Amino acid sequence: MSKEETIQQELIKNFGFLEGKFRIPRERRIFLDVPADRFMDVFDYTVKKMNFNYLCIISGLDEGENLSFIYHLALNYSIILNIKISVPKSNPSIKTITGYFPSADLYERELEDLLGAKVEGLAKGRRYPLPDDWPIGQYPLRKDWKPQDEPEVKQEKSN
Amino acid sequence: MGKVMIPIGPQHPALKEPASFNITLDGEKILDMIVKVGYNHRGIEKACEQRTYIQDIYLLERVCGICSHTHSTCFLQAVEEIAALELPKRAHYLRTIVAELERVHSHLLWLGVAGHEVGFDTLLMYSWRDREIVMDILSMLTGNRVNYAMNTVGGVRRDISPDQIKTILPLVDILEERTKYYIQVASEEVTLIERLSKVGTLSHDDALKLGAAGPTARASGRDIDVRRDDPYAAYADLSFKVITDNHNDVLGRTLVRVGELMESYKMIRQLLKNIPEGPIAVKAPRKIQAGEALSRYEAPRGEDVHYVKANGTDRPERVKVRAPTLANVQAVAAMLKNGYLADIPIVVAAIDPCFSCTDRMMVSMKDANSRKENFIDWKTLRQYSIDWYKQNRGVDMSKIKISKRW
Structure with a gap:
């Protein structure tokens, strides 16, 4: 059995509902869909018990009705487990993982700014990456978002 | 006060x-x-969704001026994985040659900047003069000193000739000779060692906890390198060492980078010597079938990550880029x-x-x-x-x- 399959088996053994949720497209890559309400349990187990100790990035996706988030975790810097969760766009609430990976701070702020996710438990701080005066409720990475026309800048004639 | x-x-x-x-x-x-x-967020990820895969190569190549090959390769690896394209070996070798030359130019550039920041401007003058050698090689191979435009979906755009290989090898020898001198400076020169030791310390645990990558992490004893741990392009065929150091400070980061230069020369020689004959690209479809892939790449500054999702059209559904500086700046x-x-x-x-x-x-x-x-x-x-x-x-x-x- 390959390493990837062993990881799959271990997770299914502990979380029966993950049966059939795996996809192993090639060596060192595992894609996994997890129901949003069980995400923290699975995440906690993979980080603490299975030693996935490096977070590559969190990718956010706009999938129409839902927002999806993929947590790309590495084992021994080699095997990447991509855990995907989906939450409704009407209430795009996820929990912070900064308790596990302090470096997730910027990645989660990015999800808030660009996709309009609500990250519960994220410490107060400055936004990233949009400017401080960015209008509220404008999430540029959402599919229905279009850049607004820049207000025309009138140049005063200098004498 | x-x-x-x-x-x-x-x-x-x-x-x-x-x-x-x-x-x-x-x-x-x-x-x-x-x-x-x-x-400096320029909305490149959003812009990628509105352009074709071919246009995106050129856009992503401009994420960074120093490691431009990094981003186009990392993106294309994901696209090619989704499209199930089998690249010819020669294309992998050519990509890797440019990748390692890019690392050499980037590390020599860094060495000069580091020297300048501590008032050792002679080091800046020396290392940037030597860097011209590798810039000339890159310009000869790709036609450009930066933003090489070497990559395309399914392979590379330019081949290497036996004459070019003959020209490059002695130049690599000169670079190696010069780098030996820099290693000597970094490991023996008392003034430089005093200036860089115990400055900017990052413990092994902090490097792990904060998700540092590349030479920054390796100088804190983290034995990680995508080229070895998650091999891509031609790296699986190469023999090289991952340079680590336990100084945990700026001196360590300097030693790791000059050490890595030596490994890069070794790799460039192996690549030039063993490059297989054959085509340099396969024909790629304009539309990429639906799917997703995560691609990683060891940039000069650390791990570069691209996540690409395709939806069956000629434009990607989503491109996510994480450049190594975002991992290290924290x-x-x-x-x-x-x-x-x-x-x-x-x-x-x-x-x-x-x-x-x-x-x-x-x-x-x-x-x-x-x-x-x-x-x-x-x-x-x-x-x-x-x-x-x-x-x-x-x-x-x-x-x-x-x-x-x-």
């Missing part, structure tokens, strides 16, 4: 991404630091804590955050009580740090005797 808050940045043309470092000082000592980045706060104001230039430079143009970082010193502001530009801060070390530590770079051989 009470605590003083100093905002450094945010306008910061010296960096790939302008950054803001809010520093709390007690005298010269740094008590705390808050890092803010994002001032460690800067930990490195500078309990350090000195005079160490900021070299510690910020030591994560190699893509210094590309004239240094113009602004430091505004604000006394918390009087709210009076004094502005110091980067040049003055740099001079201040050089003078501070001269007076307080007796470290004077102008006293270094340099090799007469060159």
Whole structure:
């Protein structure tokens, strides 16, 4: 059995509902869909018990009705487990993982700014990456978002 | 004197991404630091969704001017995985040759910047002169000194000729000879060692916890390298060592980078010697079938990550890019804590955050009580740090005797 399959088996053994949720497209890559309400349990187990100790990035996706988030975790810097969760766009609430990976701070702020996710438990701080005066409720990475026309800048004639 | 808050940045043309470092000082000592980045967010991910895969190669190549090959390769690896394209071996080798040459030019560039930041300008002059050799090689192979446009979906756009291989090999020998001298400087030159030791320390645990990558992590004893741990392109065929160091400071980061240069020369020789014959690209479809892939790449600065989702059209559904600086910039706060104001230039430079143009970082010193502001530009801060070390530590770079051989 390959390493990837062993990881799959271990997770299914502990979380029966993950049966059939795996996809192993090639060596060192595992894609996994997890129901949003069980995400923290699975995440906690993979980080603490299975030693996935490096977070590559969190990718956010706009999938129409839902927002999806993929947590790309590495084992021994080699095997990447991509855990995907989906939450409704009407209430795009996820929990912070900064308790596990302090470096997730910027990645989660990015999800808030660009996709309009609500990250519960994220410490107060400055936004990233949009400017401080960015209008509220404008999430540029959402599919229905279009850049607004820049207000025309009138140049005063200098004498 | 009470605590003083100093905002450094945010306008910061010296960096790939302008950054803001809010520093709390007690005298010269740094008590705390808050890092803010994002001032140079250009919406490239959104722009990728609106362009075809071919257009995206050129757009992503411009994420970074120094490691442009990094981003186009990382993106294409994901696209090719989704499209199930089997690349010819020669294409993999050519990509890897450019990748390692890019690392050489990037590390030599860094060495010069690091020398400059501590007042050792001879090192800057030497290493940037030597860097011209590798820039010439890159220009000969790709037609460009930066933004090589070497990649395309399914392979590369330019082949290498036997004559070019014959020209490159002796040039690599010269670079290797020069790098041996830099290794000697970094490991034996007392003045430089005194200046860089115990500066900007990042413990092994912090490097792991804060997700540092690349030479920054390896200099804190993290034995990680995508080229070995998650091999791509032609790296599985190569024999090389992953250079690590346990100094945990700027000296360690210097030793790792000069050590990596030697490994890169080794790899370039192996690649040039063993490059298989054959085509350099396969025909790729214009539309990419639906699917997703995560691609990783060991850039000169650390792990570069691209996540690509395709939807069956000629444009990607989503492209997510994480450049290594975003992983490393968060460690800067930990490195500078309990350090000195005079160490900021070299510690910020030591994560190699893509210094590309004239240094113009602004430091505004604000006394918390009087709210009076004094502005110091980067040049003055740099001079201040050089003078501070001269007076307080007796470290004077102008006293270094340099090799007469060159």
